[in-house]
Amino acid sequence: MMKRKLLPTIDPDRYRNVRFWRDTAQAYLYLLPAIVILGTFTFYPFIQAFWISFYRWKIRNPEFIGWENYIRIFHDDLFWLSLWHTVYYVLGSVIPTMTLAMLIAVLLNSKIRGRSFFRTAFFLPYVTNTVAASMVFLWIYDRDYGLLNYILHNLFHIRLIDWLNTPQFAMPAVILMGIWRFLGFDIVIFLAGLQGIDKTYYEAAEVDGATGWARFRYITLPLLSPTTFFVFIISIIGAFKVFQEIFILWSGPGGGPLHAAMTVMVYFYNTAWGQWQLGRGAAVANILFVIIFIITLIQMRLSKRWVFYQ
Amino acid sequence: MLRKSLVFLIALTLLTVAGFAGQVEVTFWHAMSSGHQPTLQALADEFMQTHPDIKITLVYQGRYGDLSQKLLSAVAAGTPPVMAQMYEDWTMKFIEADALLPLGPDIPQDVIDDIPQAFLDSNTYVVNGQKVLMTVPFNKSAMVLFYNTDLVPTPPKTWDELLQMAKDLTVDKDGDGTPDQYGFGIRPYTEFFINFFHQAGGRILNDDMTKCLINSPEGIQAMEYLLKLKQYSLYQTSYLSGPFGDGKVAMYIGSSAGTPYVAKASEGKHGWMTAPLPVGPKNGDGIIQGTNVGVFQLGTTQAQREAAVEFAKFLISKEATLQWAEETGYLPVRKSAVASEEWKNFIAKHPEAEASGKMALIGFVYPHHPNMYNIRQSIATALEQVMLGKATPKEALDAAAKQIDTEYLGE
Numbered sequence: 001m002m003k004r005k006l007l008p009t010i011d012p013d014r015y016r017n018v019r020f021w022r023d024t025a026q027a028y029l030y031l032l033p034a035i036v037i038l039g040t041f042t043f044y045p046f047i048q049a050f051w052i053s054f055y056r057w058k059i060r061n062p063e064f065i066g067w068e069n070y071i072r073i074f075h076d077d078l079f080w081l082s083l084w085h086t087v088y089y090v091l092g093s094v095i096p097t098m099t100l101a102m103l104i105a106v107l108l109n110s111k112i113r114g115r116s117f118f119r120t121a122f123f124l125p126y127v128t129n130t131v132a133a134s135m136v137f138l139w140i141y142d143r144d145y146g147l148l149n150y151i152l153h154n155l156f157h158i159r160l161i162d163w164l165n166t167p168q169f170a171m172p173a174v175i176l177m178g179i180w181r182f183l184g185f186d187i188v189i190f191l192a193g194l195q196g197i198d199k200t201y202y203e204a205a206e207v208d209g210a211t212g213w214a215r216f217r218y219i220t221l222p223l224l225s226p227t228t229f230f231v232f233i234i235s236i237i238g239a240f241k242v243f244q245e246i247f248i249l250w251s252g253p254g255g256g257p258l259h260a261a262m263t264v265m266v267y268f269y270n271t272a273w274g275q276w277q278l279g280r281g282a283a284v285a286n287i288l289f290v291i292i293f294i295i296t297l298i299q300m301r302l303s304k305r306w307v308f309y310q
Numbered sequence: 311m312l313r314k315s316l317v318f319l320i321a322l323t324l325l326t327v328a329g330f331a332g333q334v335e336v337t338f339w340h341a342m343s344s345g346h347q348p349t350l351q352a353l354a355d356e357f358m359q360t361h362p363d364i365k366i367t368l369v370y371q372g373r374y375g376d377l378s379q380k381l382l383s384a385v386a387a388g389t390p391p392v393m394a395q396m397y398e399d400w401t402m403k404f405i406e407a408d409a410l411l412p413l414g415p416d417i418p419q420d421v422i423d424d425i426p427q428a429f430l431d432s433n434t435y436v437v438n439g440q441k442v443l444m445t446v447p448f449n450k451s452a453m454v455l456f457y458n459t460d461l462v463p464t465p466p467k468t469w470d471e472l473l474q475m476a477k478d479l480t481v482d483k484d485g486d487g488t489p490d491q492y493g494f495g496i497r498p499y500t501e502f503f504i505n506f507f508h509q510a511g512g513r514i515l516n517d518d519m520t521k522c523l524i525n526s527p528e529g530i531q532a533m534e535y536l537l538k539l540k541q542y543s544l545y546q547t548s549y550l551s552g553p554f555g556d557g558k559v560a561m562y563i564g565s566s567a568g569t570p571y572v573a574k575a576s577e578g579k580h581g582w583m584t585a586p587l588p589v590g591p592k593n594g595d596g597i598i599q600g601t602n603v604g605v606f607q608l609g610t611t612q613a614q615r616e617a618a619v620e621f622a623k624f625l626i627s628k629e630a631t632l633q634w635a636e637e638t639g640y641l642p643v644r645k646s647a648v649a650s651e652e653w654k655n656f657i658a659k660h661p662e663a664e665a666s667g668k669m670a671l672i673g674f675v676y677p678h679h680p681n682m683y684n685i686r687q688s689i690a691t692a693l694e695q696v697m698l699g700k701a702t703p704k705e706a707l708d709a710a711a712k713q714i715d716t717e718y719l720g721e
Contacts, residue, residue: 058403058406058407059382059385059386059403059404059406059407059409060385060386060388060407060408060409060608061407138548143546144558160488162546164546164547164548165545165546165547166698167698250547250548251548251549254687254690256547257498257547257694257698258691258694258695258698258700259691270687273375273378273379274683274687275681275683275684276378276382276399276400276403276683278382
């Protein structure tokens, strides 16, 4: 009778048990606040967004038009352009940010003076208001008075670049700002991951005579992989939604010179709130959702090959 | 979330109204930030003194973008404020939703006759085949030429003079190949181009709004002129008041609403003044921008609507519009106000306000088409393509006209 249960077994008669129902009711009671909040602010708008994407939105009397919103988006060159810019941003910002962040995190993880100062300094951009930061970047990117051109021109003798008014420099300008902004966040997460790695691995490796690089390659990198994976997914999703920087740098939903910095989110804003085509805007948002969803699924699948859990 | 909080807000407002039995409360949603809000409040207070049975509640809703989103959500929920500031394209959506009360029938003919034509055009819409004055003009601005008086003793009067002066004032002081001082400044936005297009005699759409005429010879003429002007211009997508203040740009064309920014940027650096736009081949007209005020019939009571109409009439009265114009820099919306002794006295003290008052009388506005937002964006793209050398004026304007015809005028 006193046999210890190793695995919880499911009692087939549990539905007849009053206690089961009481426990269930109690559990739902605890979950209720979360369900209400998530339901109202996440799931309801989510379903609603799907719903209205099939309508031509006329404020008071929407008109059902089936897939027309989606068809028109797919026929719009500007949409494809904005998708390309978004991919450009994702590729251009996520990999450099993560590489740089991992490097800095490893350096910060070693015992150096003023570690907490650097940690704060790197994290500061992440908690800085994007609008305020964008105003500063407006100055940094200024052709004649900007800091960036000052450095490039005076130190490296590069011709003055009109960052914000030249189409081919618009996206690099956004990417640079993105790296600056998210570097700190990535560093802090990587640091946490690094500190979670058991010191004994390194001690054992040192006894075996492993070099610094070998320790990094065969201990740090594999054992940090769950953290890397987390940062990777979060960064990709975040990068797909890049918006505020662009909205402020070029004051409005135009997406920079000749739409050179028009991303999917800016395209969405322009459609929904510029043109007041809420149905079509919802369709854009749904397309973005599907894209991010598929990419995340692919990442999850691929992750099995390179993520090691201790 | 927005809709819920709005419902809550309005329910709260209604409860407050019930509290003041006998007094009608009129909520007025606006986007006039701290600079202009005191003037608006002063006008509301004056109105309430003479109308003790009406309470005007001004509600600042953020910038125009925020105001548009909040109004859109409120109308969709059937609970808009009693009155609000609104742009033409929003107004068209509200008319489509049958949410607006036409104000024309309540405004005496002599008042209507006293409103400059461009302002009337801005507020008149075709509703069920009839032209109806739906809203009244509120914070209007005109396009003017800003010029640095240290560099430009007398402003250019024509396109040719503008081009010549821009050329003469473009100087490369340190000889590095790029000018340190430009004669002119160009920011590529639709209204900037439309001024030149209109002055060349162009019209954006044909009469029944079925065809775009932007690629007409007038369009190409305007674009070619701007291409010449660009050689002597600082070209940037952000506002020009900064470089103008720094003395980098000697002249530029902008909205009179930017006057305070020009004043601030130039303060202690150089003198500046405004002038009417240099005259083009056909005329010297300029586009009028800014919002109007409308009253909602959706979700409001008869008493509220009547009170709101009274306040709207008060806002366009000669006295109120003068006070509004003098304190904010927006335009007086009555011809008699521009001609009044009071305005002349004001101009004597504030000569920079004179040009916009003149431009108000020869202004024009965009045609009212529900897809005007998209049409404007297509035109802006054409302008950018030409200015950045990606297309010739004809190529860019043909492409814009084709897109407008097929995508925005067909519906």
